[in-house]
Amino acid sequence: MNNDVMKNKIFLETYGCQMNSYDSELVCSILAKANYALVPTEDEADVVLLNTCAIREHAHQKVYNRIHEIKRGHNPAGGGAGGHPVIVGILGCMATNLRTELLENRKFKIDFIAGPDSYKRLPQLIDEAAKTEVRGGEVRGKGEEVRKVFDITLSEFETYSDVYPRRERGVNAWLAVMRGCNNFCTFCVVPYTRGRERSRSVENVVEETRRLAGEGFRQVTLLGQNVNSYFCEGADFADLLEAVSAVEGIVRIRFTSPHPKDFPEKLLDVVARNPKVCKHIHLPVQSGNNRILELMDRTYTREEFLALTGKIRVQCPSIALTTDIIVGFPSERDEEFRDTVALMRDVEFDSAFIFKYSQRKGTIAARKYPDNVPESVKTERIVHLNEIQKAMSLKKNRAHIGAEYAILIEEEPSERFPEYIQGRTDGNKLVAIPKADHALGDFVQVRITGASANTLKGVAI
Ligand code: 5AD
Ligand code: SF4
Numbered sequence: 001m002n003n004d005v006m007k008n009k010i011f012l013e014t015y016g017c018q019m020n021s022y023d024s025e026l027v028c029s030i031l032a033k034a035n036y037a038l039v040p041t042e043d044e045a046d047v048v049l050l051n052t053c054a055i056r057e058h059a060h061q062k063v064y065n066r067i068h069e070i071k072r073g074h075n076p077a078g079g080g081a082g083g084h085p086v087i088v089g090i091l092g093c094m095a096t097n098l099r100t101e102l103l104e105n106r107k108f109k110i111d112f113i114a115g116p117d118s119y120k121r122l123p124q125l126i127d128e129a130a131k132t133e134v135r136g137g138e139v140r141g142k143g144e145e146v147r148k149v150f151d152i153t154l155s156e157f158e159t160y161s162d163v164y165p166r167r168e169r170g171v172n173a174w175l176a177v178m179r180g181c182n183n184f185c186t187f188c189v190v191p192y193t194r195g196r197e198r199s200r201s202v203e204n205v206v207e208e209t210r211r212l213a214g215e216g217f218r219q220v221t222l223l224g225q226n227v228n229s230y231f232c233e234g235a236d237f238a239d240l241l242e243a244v245s246a247v248e249g250i251v252r253i254r255f256t257s258p259h260p261k262d263f264p265e266k267l268l269d270v271v272a273r274n275p276k277v278c279k280h281i282h283l284p285v286q287s288g289n290n291r292i293l294e295l296m297d298r299t300y301t302r303e304e305f306l307a308l309t310g311k312i313r314v315q316c317p318s319i320a321l322t323t324d325i326i327v328g329f330p331s332e333r334d335e336e337f338r339d340t341v342a343l344m345r346d347v348e349f350d351s352a353f354i355f356k357y358s359q360r361k362g363t364i365a366a367r368k369y370p371d372n373v374p375e376s377v378k379t380e381r382i383v384h385l386n387e388i389q390k391a392m393s394l395k396k397n398r399a400h401i402g403a404e405y406a407i408l409i410e411e412e413p414s415e416r417f418p419e420y421i422q423g424r425t426d427g428n429k430l431v432a433i434p435k436a437d438h439a440l441g442d443f444v445q446v447r448i449t450g451a452s453a454n455t456l457k458g459v460a461i
Contacts, residue, residue, distance in 0.1 A: 007087060007130040008036045011045035015063060016053025018256065019223050020092055022174040024051050025165030027091065027119050032166060034123035042070060047087045047126055052094035054189050056358035063094060071109050087111045087129050091119070093193035096152045097361060103148050115152035116179070116194050119160070125149055154180075154195030161204045164211065171410045171441050172254075173217040177205050177240060178224035183259065185286075186297045186364035187326060187357060190225055197225075199232040202243050213249030218441050219408060220244065222255040228262055238267040245276040251443065252408055252426070254278045257324075260285065260308055261299045272316040279316060280350075280428040283309070284324035288343030289336040292329050295369065302343060309347050320350040320427030325385060328357040328378035330369035337381050344388055350396055350427065352389045354382050390453045397451035400429070404461060407431045409442045422455075431456045 010031055014024040027049070028038055042048050048070050053059040070088055089112045090102055096115040103110065112129040114122055129149045159179055167173055178199040181191045209220055222244065224230060230237040237255075245253055253276050258267075260283050271277050287293050290301050300308075312319055325340060344352065356378040359371040407423030413435055414420075420432040423444060431446060432455055438444055450457035 007046040007126065009039045009044055009046045010036050010049060010126075011039050011042045011047070012049045012051065013042075013066070014051045015059060016051070016055065016093065018174050018221065019176060019179075019225070020051055020053060022165060022176045022223060023092065023116060023119070025167050025174070026160050026163050027051065027122065028166035029163050030119055030122055036123070036126075042086070045086060047089060047130075049089045049091055052090055052092040054093035054097040054193050054360065056355065056360075058358070060094060060098070063090070067110065087126065089114065089122075089126065089129065091122075092116060093189065095150075096154065096193040097189055099150060099152050103150060112149035113152065114150065115154060117155040117158040118151035118153060120158075120163075121151050125151060155198075156196055157198060159198055159200045161200050164208065167212070167215075167217075169216065171217065171408065172219045172221055173212045174223055175205065175208060175212070175220050176200075176223045177227065177237075178230050181225035182229065183226060184297065184364060186295060186368070187286075187329065187360065189360040189363055192362050194225065197229055199224075199230050201232050202235045202240050205240060206243050206247060209244050209247045209250060213247050216441065218250065219252040219254065219410075220250055222253065224255075224257075226257070226259045227255050228258040228264065228267060236264070236266070238264065238270045241267070241270050241274065241277055245274050250276065252276060252278055254280065254428070257282050257284060260305050263308055263312075268312060268315055271319075278426045278428065279318050280320040280322070280426065281312060282322045282324075285343065285347075286324060286326050287329065287332075287336075288340035289332070290339075292332055292336055295331070295365075296326075296329060297364070302339065306343070306346060318427065320429070321347065322351045322428070323347075323349050323353070325352055325354045326357050327354065327381035327385060328373035330357070330365060330372055332357075332373055341385065341388065344385065344392070348392055348396065349389065350429070351393055352385070354385045354389065356382055394451070394453040397429070397453065397456055400448045400456055401451055402448060404445060404447050405431070405458075406443050407433070407446050407458070409438055409440055409444060412440065425456075429456055430454070431458045433458045433460055436460065 012024055014020055039045050050063055052063045088110055090110055091114050095113040102113055112125050114125055180195045180197045182197045184191050228237050230240055285305055286296055288302050359366050405425040407425055409421055409423040411422040419435055421435040421438050422430055422432050424430055433446055444460050446458035447461050448456050448458045
């Protein structure tokens, strides 16, 4: 189908979260099956696909800049591989969030867009865009009417269960077990960009895990916008973890992210007991203040969050806890921010991703609450929290000195430190050890000899 228009060289670039990385692997698989060839640089490409993220304004801006670059600077002759203009397609969360802005805006010159549930239609969309005389996502049909090339329909059922992703060889494989989100936290665009929650069957996830273990992957990270809402044919996320852990060849299982509102006892029990399930929980708290948590519609209180982390620590003392925090949510006052500071000190997270609130089009917060915390205040708050977390991470990392862990070697030596190789502990801490004859995928028993805020140093024992 694509041969008659000779636009079959694809360059794909991915932004955003691990779910988007996984989706890109699905896209590669779908396109390879339809005889498209993936090329390693945009200069060789007929079609450039950007798999985009919409979570914060910064993510948008990066993509807009790239579109300009691709359409102009990087292709001075205006051309893809055959000298014809390169086709630019926008995939992912920006596609569903900003359809009108993307297609109507003449400055951006996008040729087509496809939302996260439309990837099976990509070959048709590319083909249609390639036949377009008029750029900017328009097709002039017989009767002079203008058609846009896009598909952003969100599905209640699409899970891509029948597509086996094309992964680069490695140690860790991403695996989406559910898609979408039903939570509607007021700041978050995901329910709008990715639609309603839907889960894949246990058998289907286990089957994919067996296959990737057969390809040499040793760790699988189960993904979902809200993994503990996983539910399929009577099986919950704890059941799924147990089933996946039975797959031979897989030595470690990670998952991200659960929601603090519904972290069940049964799941905690599996994490604590099952030796393949890593002792690390990423538990986004977002704020330590009850009024702000309510405005965010997180449906838990600061006290409930503290009770949950307390219980987790009792049942699984070696657990590593990490989190996400938003500063400068609309109307957040200084004393309310200080509640977040206090919560961070109380919980002592192993690490934290801290973000400035960014108003997102279409969200409940964008409709109800003016983005009224000044940028300078957001900056002060994020700098303050980052300092606290850095000191905390350093303190926690130093406490590991002298301890022994099994690390799974996950990364090749870097150019800066070619004599070191890096692996992760069960608690997701990066440990650098002298390379010796260790290789990717090895499990190495190490003693920790040094620590910074971000990494540990160790020696094999
Ligand atoms: N502004 C800032 N941060 C956000 N996040 C999600 N939406 C927004 C927003 N509008 C953060 C949350 C979430 C993480 C993935 O991104 O902390 O947990
Ligand atoms: Fe970004 Fe959220 Fe979409 Fe992931 S799901 S790409 S974080 S907007």
